[in-house]
Amino acid sequence: MDDDLPTDFQVIVVGTGMVESIVAAACSRIGKNVLHLDSSDHYGGLWASYNFDGLQKFIKEVNSDPKRQQQVYNLSEKWYIEKETPQEEKKEEGQDKTEDSKAEPPKKVWSQANFTSEYRKFNIDMTPKLLFSRGPLVELLISSNIARYAEFRCVTRVLTWLNDRLMPVPCSRADVFATEAVSIVEKRMLMKMLTSIVGYNEEEMNNEFKDWNDKTFKEYLTHKGLTPNLIHYVLYAIAGGTDKMPCLEGVKECKKFLMSLGRYGNTPFLWPMYGSGELPQCFCRLCAVFGGVYCLNRPIDKVETKTVDEGKTMVTIESKSKTLNCDHLVIGINECPKELLSPEPAESCDISKAIFITNGTILPSEKEPLSLLRFPPLTEEDNAVTVLEVGPATGSCPKGLFVVYFITNKVKDAESDLMPYAEKIFDMSGGDQTVTSDKPKCLWSLFYNAADGGGAGSGAASGADGVFVCAGPDSGLDFDRAVSQAEEIFKQICPGEEFLPRAPDPEEIVFEDDVTHGPEFRREDDDADGDAPKE
C-alpha cells in the first residue's frame, strides 16, 4: 500500500485535529492537492471522541509514555463502582428484561463490567465544545455546505449555581416570561438590560461605555441598578464571566450569547451528536470528496525545509522510511517535532478538565435535558467553571447514564481545581446506586490537564518557512479560535483564494463520461442519460 502513495503534494497536513482538518478541507476545496496524515488510528487528535474502550487505550498510552503525549498530563482515572455486578442480581436483571414494559424496573446498578460490555455506546469527548447558533463555526458549516455531514441537538437549558443550588437561567424572552425566580420588576430590568445590549450600534456603544474602559462588568451592572440575582445571571451565566471581567468584554460576551438566541432552540447553543469529535471528520470528508488523500496510522519522523530556486521553500518529511514533498506543511501541535515549535514557551494558560459519568441528571426535568452549567468561582483564586451535561439522546452514553464535562483554566491541577465543584452537584461517595438522593451518583471520573500553547496570534507562527503549526484545543466554549486560526493559515497558503466556498449538492455536479466514477455514481449517470433534465 505504501508504494501506492504519491510522493509530491502541494499541501501535506499532519494531524486530524480541528484546525488541521479545516485547513485541509479549505485547501482541497479550491483544488489544492492535499495529503492528510495522522499518527494514530483515529481522527481528531486532541479533539477526538472515544468510545469507552478507545478512551481506556488513550489513558493507558498517555500514562505509559508521558513524553509521547505532552499536551495531556496529570491524568487520573477513578471508579466509584464494583468491578462486577453480583451474580444474583444479574439473574434478576434477566427476568426484568422480559417484562420490561410492565413495571418500571428498579434503578440499574452499574458495574465496571457493564461499561466494558457497552463500550460502544459511549462517545466521550476529550475536547467537548458547544457551538453558538450564530457563532463562526455554525456560519462556516452553513456557508461551506459541510453542515449536511453533521447532526446537532439544541442545548435545552442554561444553569447556574446560585444560593447554593442549581438554578435555570432565564435567558430568552420565553424563559423570562415563564420564570418564577425573579419578580416582575426584575423581569423588566433583565429584559431591558439584555435588549439594550443587543441593540447597541457602534456609536451608541461608544457613547454608553466611554467611561467604562477600565472598570469591570460587575460594576457596570451594579451601576445600572440590577439586583444581585440579575447580576448573577448576566455576569456568570450569560457572559460566562467572573467578578474581574472587564466591562467591554462582558458586553461583548453577552451580545454574542444573545445574538445566538432564537435561531434553533430556546438556548443559544448546539451540541454535535456523537460528540465534538465528529466535527473535524466532517471537514476531512469534504477534503476527501474534493480529492484529498487520507492516511491514518502514519507517524512522521522528520521534517526538513529547503530553499529551492527563486526563494521558494520545499518541505520534505520522512514517514515510514518514505520521503514526501510539499510546498506547505500544516501540522498539529501534538504531532509536531519539538525543534519546529517556537523556542520561547508560549504563554502558559493550561486547562483543567474532568469527565464524570453519572447515573442521573444534575437537575431533573420533564424531557432528557442537555445542559450548560456555568459555575461562578467558589473562591477568590478560582476561575469560572464550565460544565456540560449530555445524555443518551446525544449518542454519548447508554440509557440511564449522563456524561458530564468540567472545564476551567488551570490554577493548581485538574483534580484540586475541579473536585470542589463536582462535589457540589454529585454524590461522590460511591454508595448504593439504588438509593435515590437529590444528587446523581458519580460512577466514574477522569481528571486531566491539557496544555494550551496556542494563544491567540501565535497560531500560524512556526520555526520554519512553509510550515504551519496548529494549536490544540483552547478553553473557550465554542470553536472560534480554531476557525479563525484555520482561516489565517489558509490565507497564507492560498493568498487571495476564497475560504471554503459553498460545496455543491449532488444534483449540481456534472458527471463527464471520461471520468472514472465510483459505482454509486455510475447508476445515476446511466439513468440521467447525460444531463437532460428528468420529467
Add this chain to the structure above:
Amino acid sequence: MHGRVKVRTTEEEKARKEKEKQEKLKVFKHAMQKIWDKRKKEELDLELMELTGKVLTSNPDIYTLWNIRREILNIFRKDMESEGQQLVDLYDAELRLTEYCLKINPKSYCAWHQREWVLTTRSNPDWKTELALCNKYLKFDERNFHTWDYRRFVISQCKPSLKEEFDYTTEKLLDNFSNYSAWHYRSKILVDLHPDLEAGRPIEDEHHKHELKMVESAAFTDPDDTSAWFYQRWLLGAVKTTVDLVVCTISPLKTTVAFNEPVSKDYVQMTTNLLINDVSVNGEWLPCEGKKYNNVWIFKHNEIIGDNFDIKVEYNRENVDKLTILCIQKNSLYIGRNNISFQRKYSEPVIKELKKQLDSCRQLLTMEPDNKWTLLTTTFLLHCINAKHYHNEVIDILKTLQIKDKMHAGYYGDLITKWSIELQLEDDYRNEELELKVKFAEKISSLPHLHYYSFCENVNLFNQNLTSRVLSTLSVLQHCKKLSLENNNLTTLKGFPSLNLEELNLRGNKDLDMKEVEIFKQQNNYNVIF
C-alpha cells in the same frame, strides 16, 4: 486528477431551472384546460378528481378546483345510498390530499375549509386525528391562526376536556407569548372552565388572579408586545355587568326610557311598565336609535300628561327584586332617575391583586418614566381600583400620554372625555337640573353615555372638540329643546338626527359649509343660529 468534481456554473443552473419551469407551466396549462373541458361537458367523474388533485398538489390555493371536487363528491354521495367502502375511501383520500396541500401552504384557506367540509359531511369522523393534526401544525407555527380556527372547529365537535385545552394554551404561551390566537382561545375557555356561578362573576377569583399575574409577567417581560396588553384589558373588563334602567322621562309629548346597555324590544316589553296614577299604561315601544338593540326606547301611548300626576315606572328583571322608580315633576317633565355607578366591581381578592400590580407599575415608572404601556396600564389600574379617588391622577397621566404618544392623542382624549363624563354623571344624577353642560376643564372629543342625559331640555356643548362624527349619537336627546354646538369642529351636518328642537346653535364651526346650513335650516322648523 481523479475524483475532482465539476460543478455546474450558475448560468447552466439558471438555464436548467428555467427549462424546468417552462415544462411545469406547459403541464399545468394542459391540465387546467382539460379540467374546464370536462366540467363543461359535465363529466364529473373520478378522472376529474384525479386531474384536479394533481393540480392542487402543486398549487393548493385554486379554490375553484376544491369546489369542483366537492361537486363530484356530492354526486357520488347521492348516487350511493349508504356510505359504502368506495365513498369512505374517497373521503380518506380527500383528507390525505388536504393534508398534503397544507404541508405546501399551511395557511391555505381553501385546504382547511375542504377538510372541515369532509369531516362534517362524512359519517364517523375521526376527531382525535384532527386534534393531533392541529397539534402538529401549531408545533410548526404556533401563531398560524388558520390552525387555531380549525382547532376551535374540531373542539366544538369532539368536546374534549376544557382543562386540557386550557393547559395547551399555557404550553403554547410559554413557548411564545406574542400570540393573539392563543390568548384569545384562552379567554374563551377560561369563562367556560372557571366561571364563578355563585357570585355571578365571569371568572373565579383565584383564576382571575392567576391570569392577571400571568399577563403581568408577559407585559413586564416585553412591554412593547401588544398581545398581552389586550388580554389584560379583557381581564380587567371581565366583571359582573347587569343591564339596568337608567332614567325615564315622561313629557306631554313623549315618553322615553334609557338603559345602561343597548337592549331589545322584547326585553323592554317584558321588564318595563309605565304606571300613571297607579294605572298601567298600554302602548308601543319604538327604537330611538333605529336599531335592533337600543339604549333609549320611546314609549308611544295615548295618555295625556298633566300636572301633579303620580307617575311611576316598574322595572322587573328575572331573579332580581322589582324596582319601582318614582318620576318627579320638573317643569312639564316627569323624570325618574335610577342610582347609577360606573365603578367596576371586583371581588376583594382581585382588588388586592390589582393594587399589587399598581405598585409594580409605579415602581417600574420610577425606572422608566416614559414607557407608554406602563403609563397607560397605570391609568387603567387606577381607574379600575377607584375611579373617583384617582380621577385627577388618571387625567394627568393621560394628558402626559397625549404629549408623549402623539399618534394616539385622540384615543387618550376620548378616554379623558369618557372617564370625566362618568364622574360628572354620578354628580348630575344627584341634582335635579334639566341641563347638560360640561363641568370640567378638558374639552370633550366624543359623547359617551349621552343616553344618560336623554332627559335634558338644555344641552350645552359650547366650546368643545366635537366633530361631525358624533352627530348621529345626538338622536338620544329626545327631550332636548335647546342644543348648543357652538365653537366645535363640525364640518358637515350629514347624519344630524331629527329632533324636536327649538333652538340649535352652530356658531363658531369654521369649516361648516354655509350652503349646507341654509338647506338644513329650510328642512327643519326650529331656529338654527349660525
